[in-house]
Amino acid sequence: MLTIWFLSGLKEAVGRTEVRLDYRGTVSGLLEELGKSYGQRWRERVFAEDAPTRRNPFVKILVNGEDIRDEDPELAGDETLIFFMPVAGG
Amino acid sequence: MKLSREHYIRYSRQLILPEVQAGGQQRIFDARVLLVGLGGLGSPQALYLAASGVGTLGLVDGDRVELSNLHRQVIHSTEDIGVSKVESAARRIRALNPDAHVVCHTTRLSSANAMEIIQDYEIVVDCTDNFPTRYLLNDACVLLGKPLVYGAIHRFGGQATVFFPARGAPCYRCLFPVPPPPGAIPSCAQAGVLGIVPGLIGMIQASEVLKLILGKGEPLLGRLVLCDVMEMSFQEVALRKDPQCPVCGQSPSIRALIDYEEFCGLRATGEQAQGRGFVQGINAVELARRLEAGQRLAIVDVREEWEREFYPAFPGAVEIPFSRIESDWTALIPLKDTQIVVCCLFGVKSLEACRLLQAKGVEHVLNLQGGLDEWCLYREQSAAEQG
Numbered sequence: 001m002l003t004i005w006f007l008s009g010l011k012e013a014v015g016r017t018e019v020r021l022d023y024r025g026t027v028s029g030l031l032e033e034l035g036k037s038y039g040q041r042w043r044e045r046v047f048a049e050d051a052p053t054r055r056n057p058f059v060k061i062l063v064n065g066e067d068i069r070d071e072d073p074e075l076a077g078d079e080t081l082i083f084f085m086p087v088a089g090g
Numbered sequence: 091m092k093l094s095r096e097h098y099i100r101y102s103r104q105l106i107l108p109e110v111q112a113g114g115q116q117r118i119f120d121a122r123v124l125l126v127g128l129g130g131l132g133s134p135q136a137l138y139l140a141a142s143g144v145g146t147l148g149l150v151d152g153d154r155v156e157l158s159n160l161h162r163q164v165i166h167s168t169e170d171i172g173v174s175k176v177e178s179a180a181r182r183i184r185a186l187n188p189d190a191h192v193v194c195h196t197t198r199l200s201s202a203n204a205m206e207i208i209q210d211y212e213i214v215v216d217c218t219d220n221f222p223t224r225y226l227l228n229d230a231c232v233l234l235g236k237p238l239v240y241g242a243i244h245r246f247g248g249q250a251t252v253f254f255p256a257r258g259a260p261c262y263r264c265l266f267p268v269p270p271p272p273g274a275i276p277s278c279a280q281a282g283v284l285g286i287v288p289g290l291i292g293m294i295q296a297s298e299v300l301k302l303i304l305g306k307g308e309p310l311l312g313r314l315v316l317c318d319v320m321e322m323s324f325q326e327v328a329l330r331k332d333p334q335c336p337v338c339g340q341s342p343s344i345r346a347l348i349d350y351e352e353f354c355g356l357r358a359t360g361e362q363a364q365g366r367g368f369v370q371g372i373n374a375v376e377l378a379r380r381l382e383a384g385q386r387l388a389i390v391d392v393r394e395e396w397e398r399e400f401y402p403a404f405p406g407a408v409e410i411p412f413s414r415i416e417s418d419w420t421a422l423i424p425l426k427d428t429q430i431v432v433c434c435l436f437g438v439k440s441l442e443a444c445r446l447l448q449a450k451g452v453e454h455v456l457n458l459q460g461g462l463d464e465w466c467l468y469r470e471q472s473a474a475e476q477g
Contacts, residue, residue: 005325007316008242008249009275017321049271057268065328082327084316086266087244089278090131090219090288 002030002079009085010059013041024077027061027068028053045085060084091119091145091189100187101143109306115143119189121303124148124208126199126227127217128175130278130288131241133165135215135296140183140190142300147183147190148211151175152198156467161285199223201347204230213302215239215295219278221269222350228253228262229347232337237302238262241288241295245281247318248291251329252298252310255338259311264332269354272441279436279463287319369444372431372456374468388425390432392443393462397435401462404433412439419450430455437461 002021006014014034023030035043048054055061061068062082063075075081093112104110110118121144125132128151140147155163155170155178163175170178180192195207199218204226208214214236216227224242231238237254240262253261294315301307316325337344351357372380380387389407392415403409408425410418412434422430430452434440437460444455458465 005323007318007325008247009244011247011318012245017318017323045274056270056274058266058270058274060265062327067330082316082325084249085275086221086270087242087249087275088219088221088224089243089248089281089283090127090129090217090241 002075002077002081005080005082007082007084008087010045010083013045014038022077024075026072026074027063027081028055028072030075030081031055058086060086092116093119097143097189100189104142109304114304114306117303117305118143118300119145121213122146122148122211123299123303124150124211124214125217126150126215126223127219128163128165128179129153129159129217129219130162130243130283131292131295132215132217133163133179134289134292135217135299136165136179136183137186138293138296139299140187140192142296143187143189144299144303145189145191146193146211148193148195148207149176149179150195150197150199150207151179152196158279158463162283162288164289199226201226201350204347205234208234208236211236213237213239213299215299216241217292217295221275222354222356224262225269225353226347226350229337229344232261233346239295239298239302241291243278243283243287243291244275246284246287246320247316248287249314249316250291250294250298250310251312251314252302254311255331257311258331260329260331261335261338263337264335265314265329267332267335272355273438273445277436277438280438284319290317290319369441369448369455369457371437371441371459373459374465377431377458377465378468378472386428388422388428388430390422390430390443392432392434392440400435401466407433410443412443415443415446419447419452422447422452426452426454428454431458432456433458433462433465435461436463 002023004019011017031046046059048056064079101115105115123144125136128149153175155166155173155175157171165179165182174196176194176196180194183190183192208230214231216238218224232255235256237252239252241250242248255261298310301309312329314327314329333340389404391403391407391409392412394411432440432443432455441457444457447455
């Protein structure tokens with residue numbers, strides 16, 4: 001089971017902070033999969049406006065604590081992922 | 091300043107901590123801390139750091155206190171509305187602790203003044219509310235080798251860490267190399283924020299300030315705390331320095347401050363201004379001038395139904411809620427050749443609406459900057475000035 005945390009700016013797209021999901025495959029595949037469950041609100045935050053399959057570069061994805069940056073690692077299915085975005089409120 | 095008998099009493103509960111003692115309190119007295127922003131994050135920190143005995147507190151803010159600030163900006167009072175935030179905060183700090191030396195920088199931090207202001211302080215605290223100033227502050231602190239105590243809030247949660255490349259920790263650009271495009275992340279004015287959230291994140295920042303001063307504890311270097319108060323979850327993620335970072339990496343390309351509005355896409359370069367996606371803005375003063383001059387303008391109000399109770403509508407405005415603009419924009423086809431001004435509550439949704447309209451071929455659109463909030467404030471102020 002993947003454990004996924006949706007934090008800063010992404011929680012409202014999903015409706016909760018922690019989700020457990022049965023999934024194996026690439027991170028980009030997971031983003032697509034999540035798009036099926038969470039629809040437009042997820043896609044408009046995570047994917048670039050001009051290229052609906054390209055990940056927004058400012059969305060941070062950590063797999064077992066490691067920032068994956070531009071990479072697209074393969075998930076074995078037991079990782080913990082953290083998704084968050086920059087926020088600027090003060 | 092040396093510790094007096096009165097100081098021993100005032101700070102007694104802190105002084106008896108083995109991690110503080112007289113030596114630690116003296117370090118707190120001698121510390122010079124700069125708070126950039128006296129809003130939600132800056133307000134509680136200014137109070138607590140002053141109460142803790144921080145000797146010199148620099149305050150930077152160019153704004154004035156507004157009624158809508160008071161549910162979270164706890165250093166300001168109802169009677170301070172209209173007063174400069176720096177002045178209001180300085181007054182409160184001096185009343186709280188006459189030991190504190192307050193340095194007022196009643197200005198907006200910019201590339202022109204940042205280095206000069208920051209160089210006099212040992213620790214800088216990011217309490218700002220926008221991306222351009224956050225990148226500016228980061229670069230200035232990296233260039234000057236200062237620690238930057240970072241905090242940011244959004245709705246029911248926030249983030250905090252300490253950026254300090256001079257001590258091997260990452261900087262803001264290592265974490266967020268690319269700024270989000272304008273409008274992609276809603277501000278507090280647009281998304282809302284629970285009043286206590288900046289208090290919580292602000293206290294994480296203030297703790298880090300005191301730990302840096304005392305040289306005690308485990309500072310949040312290379313660690314980002316992300317919290318959500320609704321679930322009361324605190325997550326910690328490890329941050330790494332980016333060797334390719336343009337400001338703190340191995341071969342930095344940024345060696346002086348740049349234009350941060352342009353970097354964050356808020357000011358178009360010449361090329362972008364001619365292309366699609368760039369929206370021209372109009373401020374309240376200019377709109378009032380054009381209306382008084384009798385210029386033919388169509389006002390399009392994109393507030394949702396529930397947002398309409400806050401401010402009155404422009405007489406004759408075309409009302410198309412933002413959520414329906416994709417389908418209802420066709421109502422504007424007859425106005426295609428008229429200059430259209432799009433407005434909302436705070437000028438953020440209307441900016442997005444302008445982009446959508448431009449994409450549909452409605453080209454003569456201007457965004458009312460600051461929205462009806464700013465417009466109504468301007469109208470009230472000009473009415474008051476005219477007596």
